[in-house]
Amino acid sequence: MTLNIAGRTIETNYQGFLFNMADWSEDYASEIAERDNLKLYNDHWELIYYFRESHIANMAAPTMHQMVRDLGRKNVRFHEQKAYEQHIYSLFNNDPVHELCKLAGLPMPQPDD
Template identity: 35%
Template sequence: MPLDVEGKSLETDEEGYLVDLTEWTEPAALELAKTENLELTESHWEVIHFLREYYNEFQIAPAVRVLTKAIGKKLGKEKGNSKYLYELFPYGPAKQACKIAGLPKPTGCI
């Protein structure tokens, strides 16, 4: 199902993840968030940008346990816990946040 972003059609897979990761932009993230019924706040963006940096460095989308630990190290303990991350991304911090960040579905996510 294509995603319409600023007059451009972006290809997504059957679960709504971007097919071409290079097409991701912040406006694309806003559209992807709409499909998830999420309104992005500064806290969401912090996690989204963290995920993109992580992916650029390691070429893998982190599973939730890895994500929680890594965020705790970089952004502090109060943000590096699953309760905080699930409040931001109720359908799964790794799965839902990776989708909005334009990354592939994390390995180990159902």
């Protein structure tokens, strides 16, 4: 699929995942979110940037468990990891890791074994 975002032509697969991770921008994330009927707020952006930074550091997207463990400890609003996990699911109803990888411009995550 070809997208025109902020004057740039960007190629994605049929699910909206980038072919070239270097094409990522906040404009891309906003456009994909809008297409997926998702309004991005600060909590969404925090998770998107966490995924990008984690991928750069580890060459892989974090799992749900890693995300909850890493960010749940830092989040002053949630004192329990389970509550933070529920919050993430309230932001991304279906599959948070899948959606975050797409919004962060990362490769589509592989299914868990």
